[in-house]
Amino acid sequence: MTTSPSHRAQEILLTFAAEGEPTPKRLEAFTKEYPDLRRELTDLAVELVLEPSRPVPAADAATARTVSSAWARFQAGIASPPAKSRAGAVVEPSPDVFAGFAGPSFPRLAARLGVTPAFLIKVRDGLIEAASFPKALARDIADEVGHGVDTVIALLERPASMPAGTMAKADGKPEVGVKQTFEEAVASSGLTADQRRRLLAMAEAERGSD
Numbered sequence: 001m002t003t004s005p006s007h008r009a010q011e012i013l014l015t016f017a018a019e020g021e022p023t024p025k026r027l028e029a030f031t032k033e034y035p036d037l038r039r040e041l042t043d044l045a046v047e048l049v050l051e052p053s054r055p056v057p058a059a060d061a062a063t064a065r066t067v068s069s070a071w072a073r074f075q076a077g078i079a080s081p082p083a084k085s086r087a088g089a090v091v092e093p094s095p096d097v098f099a100g101f102a103g104p105s106f107p108r109l110a111a112r113l114g115v116t117p118a119f120l121i122k123v124r125d126g127l128i129e130a131a132s133f134p135k136a137l138a139r140d141i142a143d144e145v146g147h148g149v150d151t152v153i154a155l156l157e158r159p160a161s162m163p164a165g166t167m168a169k170a171d172g173k174p175e176v177g178v179k180q181t182f183e184e185a186v187a188s189s190g191l192t193a194d195q196r197r198r199l200l201a202m203a204e205a206e207r208g209s210d
Helices: 005-018 024-033 035-050 061-079 105-113 117-124 135-145 149-157 182-187 193-209
Strands: none
Touching: 005 024, 005 035, 024 035, 035 105, 035 117, 105 117, 105 135, 117 149, 117 182, 135 149, 135 193, 182 193
16 A cells, blocks of 8 residues: 555654654754655754653654644645735745755754754744844844845745644744744743843844944
8 A cells, every 4th residue: 555645754753753862863864864854854853852851652642742743844845835926926935045954954053053943943934023033143044054134034024834733832833823023932942041142132232223
C-alpha cells in the first residue's frame, strides 16, 4: 500500500520526537535523509527543546501536540494554492529569506543574531508587527541572510502564517492571524535577561530618535 505524503511526514516527525533527544547532530542526520522536511524538522526540534518537561513516549499528549503542529506546517505547504490578488492575478510569494538556513544552521543563525530560535521563527513566519520591530535588528538579520532590509521588513508586514495549534502554550506563539508586538515577542520567546535588555534597548533607541 502506498503511503501518502502527509502520512509519511507525520511518521518521520513522530519518530524524530519520540526516539531520541533533539540534538543538532540528530537533527542534521534527519534533515540530510529527509531534505523535503527540513523546515518542519527544525521547528519541531526547537519546540521540543523549549518544552520544559518533554516526555519521550510517542503517545504523550504534549509530544503528539508538537508533532501535529509540525505536521500541520507540512500539510499547509503542500496544500496551499498560489495566492491571488483581488483582480484574480496570481501574486508571487515573497522570497524565503531563511531558505539557506534549514536544519542545524537555523539555531546557529539565531545565536549569531543574539536571539533564540523561537524568536527567529516568529520573524520568519511574520508573527511580529513590523511597525514595532527595530530597523537596526532588521538590518542585522538582512546582513546575515544576504537579503535587503526591505525584504526582511516585507516579511514582517505580510499576514501571519502560523498554522493552527503551533506551540499551543500559554507563553508561546500567538493564535493564527494575530501578531505580537516586538515587546510581546521579546517577552515570550525564551530569551535571556541580557538578550531581552539588548533588544528592548534597540526598540527604545529608535522610538527616542523619532
